[in-house]
Amino acid sequence: MVLGPCLGVRPGETVTVEAWDHALPWARALVLETRRRRSTPTLVVEDEETFFRSLAQSTSRTVPGAPASVAGASDAYVYLPGPANFARLLGLSSEEQDAVLGRHGVEWRRNARRAGLRAVRVGVGAATSTAAARFGVDRELWERELVRGSLVAPDRLARAAHHLVRRLRRARRVRILHPNGTDLAVELLRRPPIVDDGRVDPADRRAGRLWTDLPSGAVEVSLRSGVGEGVWESNRATYHRFSDPPVRLGARFTFHRGRLSEYAFDRGGAAFAREYARGGRGRDQPARLVFGVNPAISYAPEVAEVAAGAVSLRIGGHRTASGALPSRFTYVSALSGATVELDGRPFLRDGSPVSPTRPARGVG
Secondary structure (H helix, E strand, O other), X not given: OHHHXXXXXXXXXXXXXXXXXXXXXXXXXXHHHHHHOXXXXXXEEEOHHHHHHHHHHOOOOOOOOOOHHHXXXXXXXXXXXXXXXXXXXXXXXXXXXXXXXXXXXXXXXXXXXXXXXXXXXXXXXXXXXXXXXXXXXXXXXXXHHHHHHHOOOHHHHHHHHHHHHHXXXXXXXXXXXXXXXXXXXEEEOOOOOEEEOOOOOHXXXXXXXXXXXXXXXXXXXXXXXXXXXXXXXXXXXXEOOOOOOOEXXXXXXXXXXXXXXXXXXXXXXXXXXXXXXXXOOOOOOEEEEEEEOXXXXXXXXXXXXXXXXXXXXXXXXXXXXXXXXXXXXXXXXXXXXXXXXXXXXXXXXXXXXXXXXXXXXXXX
16 A cells, blocks of 8 residues: 555655664565565664664754655655654653654755655554553554554545545635534635645645655645634544643634634643743634545544544644744644535535535426
């Protein structure tokens, strides 16, 4: 799935597999599959213990990572994230944490764009024992769900996304309702929806989207700045492994005239308040909606956005991501089983797509 439908690796191409040492069993399988496809593999391994020792000894505070030249010399790139014991990152600054999680800096991305790289982050590497203990979930069940979700064919995800995109392209006003009290009205920007179906095709590369994630399956739309009225209440947990607590529940946001006017949480409100206070301009605005289409994802941590039937709201956001909101702060919360209307017409009912009604033909 990774090298075939996802990245479309062809004979003679060069594939780089970058993995932390805990994910080596997955990485070895990818190397063998690359050779079976008569392509050339390069395996880059980040040894966790060596990584933390070098980080502690560094006087420049530079986070170690794969050389940028590797991106420019590859046709396809697979990344298995880490470290396994991520709790050792909790003592780092937020900038250092971002560097570790991103792993691929400006020069790396520049070389990747020049090379026309096709890249994927395989999320199964994030399902470690340390993370599972912190989230309070069963690691094996988490891993199995990630694998199932990663095996859903991109063609199937693309078909499910197409039915949503066709209507979202023509829509302007969106209203989201749920029996839990959610009743939020927002407005879409006049921009094409972004589809992540688990593959990097020529259209993605032309748009500068070199990466995809597995598991995948989502349609993302940008929201008009300064527009938003009503209440949003999440019924799905938000997992953030570097927060305290790492699981946030019951996020309730009230928007007035396009800005967040009130917020409350069943759990995790204090952590949200600290991050929000540092967010800067744009932190209080609804930025994007994400509609999940992956039928194999239900409650796995950190991938709620791609679950079929889920609608996720992002507030705040990076300038490079939305083009309108400059805040570094961003927060995502998900809602399952919502009813959604586009310009007053049913779009989702209890999380399931509703076929558009056709106007009746005239008689005579």
